[in-house]
Amino acid sequence: xxxxxxxxxxxxVQKGGISIxxxxxxxxxxxxxxxxxxxxxxxxxxLIAIRxxxxxxxxxxxxxxxxxxxxxxxxxxxxxxPGDSATYFCxxxxxxxxxxxxxTGTRLTIIP
Amino acid sequence: xAGVTQTPRYLIKTRGQQVTLSCSPxxxxxSVSWYQQTPGQGLQFLFExxxxxxxxxxxxxxxxxxRQFSNSRSEMNVSTLELGDSALYLCASSLxxxxxxxxxxxxxxxxxx
Numbered sequence: 001x002x003x004x005x006x007x008x009x010x011x012x013v014q015k016g017g018i019s020i021x022x023x024x025x026x027x028x029x030x031x032x033x034x035x036x037x038x039x040x041x042x043x044x045x046x047l048i049a050i051r052x053x054x055x056x057x058x059x060x061x062x063x064x065x066x067x068x069x070x071x072x073x074x075x076x077x078x079x080x081x082p083g084d085s086a087t088y089f090c091x092x093x094x095x096x097x098x099x100x101x102x103x104t105g106t107r108l109t110i111i112p
Numbered sequence: 113x114a115g116v117t118q119t120p121r122y123l124i125k126t127r128g129q130q131v132t133l134s135c136s137p138x139x140x141x142x143s144v145s146w147y148q149q150t151p152g153q154g155l156q157f158l159f160e161x162x163x164x165x166x167x168x169x170x171x172x173x174x175x176x177x178x179r180q181f182s183n184s185r186s187e188m189n190v191s192t193l194e195l196g197d198s199a200l201y202l203c204a205s206s207l208x209x210x211x212x213x214x215x216x217x218x219x220x221x222x223x224x225x
Contacts, residue, residue, distance in 0.1 A: 032212050043116070043202050043216030044155070089155065098168055098210030100145070102155040 003027055004092050006103030013110055019077040021106045023090035026071065030092040035064065035075050036102075038087045047088070048075070080110045114139065116205050116217035124223045130191040133220045137184050137205030143167075144186040145214060146178060149200040158201075161186050162209040190222075198224045 005024045013019045023033075032051055036044035050057045050064045050073065057064045063076040077084055090103040117136040125131050137144050146158040157170040161180035178188040184205075190197055200221050204214035 034213060036216075041218065043204075043218045045216065046213040049213065093210070093212060095210055098160060099157050099170070100212075100214060101157070104154045 003101045004103040006090050010107045013080045015112050017080050019080045021075045021088055023103050024072045025092050029094040031095045032093045033073050034091050036089045082110045085110050116215055118203050118217035118220050122221045125193050126225050129193050132187050132189045133201055135186045135203030141205035142184050143206045143209045145204045146188050147202040167209050193224050195224050
């Protein structure tokens, strides 16, 4: 059962453009929503995270938008750079059962 | 501060064998979680250990097991290996049970022939 649905599966964006990745969830008990970035041959690394009582969080070029009523959240990468080319995973955790549930991942490619 | 260290980085085994993977968490982190990553199923939670006790377990068969030592280092074992066990096995550590964020190692790539 896929509790966190992520789209698109792959994304190609021109350098300087905005990359947008979307996630949706069903479990209203989720307390924390992190985004991870993974480069080939490396483990996932935390990029940015948000709690459901906040609608937006920005860190540098990365912004999470959170819509609690729609049970959706998204990652926006502004001024996308070739170095941002990686696979991005959204995730969610219910602190009650302590399990981190991941989306299926988005392979992002930034072209010059 | 050193990150999460997983050994070995690569392993090749044959069907029916067993394998043990090792994970050393970040110093001071007491919780260790294990994940399986495959192209088809993505990242799936295997189990979490804290204070040498398994706290949570994902939906994997009993062939997958783990343990944690008093220094928080953890091992996971897979017995009677199947072709479908080929995957990247990731370990993540955090300060406390269920605490976020989790910090991931670079994984052990297990290939079953």
